[in-house]
Amino acid sequence: MNGVDGCMTTCIRCLTTAAPEPLGLCPACAVRTRLELASGLRRLTDYLAAWAAFDEWCRARRDGTAFA
Secondary structure (H helix, E strand, O other): OOOOOOOOEEOOOOOOOEEOOOOOOOHHHHHHHHHHHHHHHHHHHHHHHHHHHHHHHHHHOOOOOOOO
């Protein structure tokens, strides 16, 4: 129960299903949200890895670093 008065509230994402979870998400939206988060973290990891590779490339060419 996550409502102010102890009652269940509606999912904050789909606005149609009861949300028993403390974050205010129904079970289906909770799964989708977690999958989106995991996907975003993978994309961030890939992005940062590309910057690290570029930095190494710059250092190998003795052009300095990619970072200010």
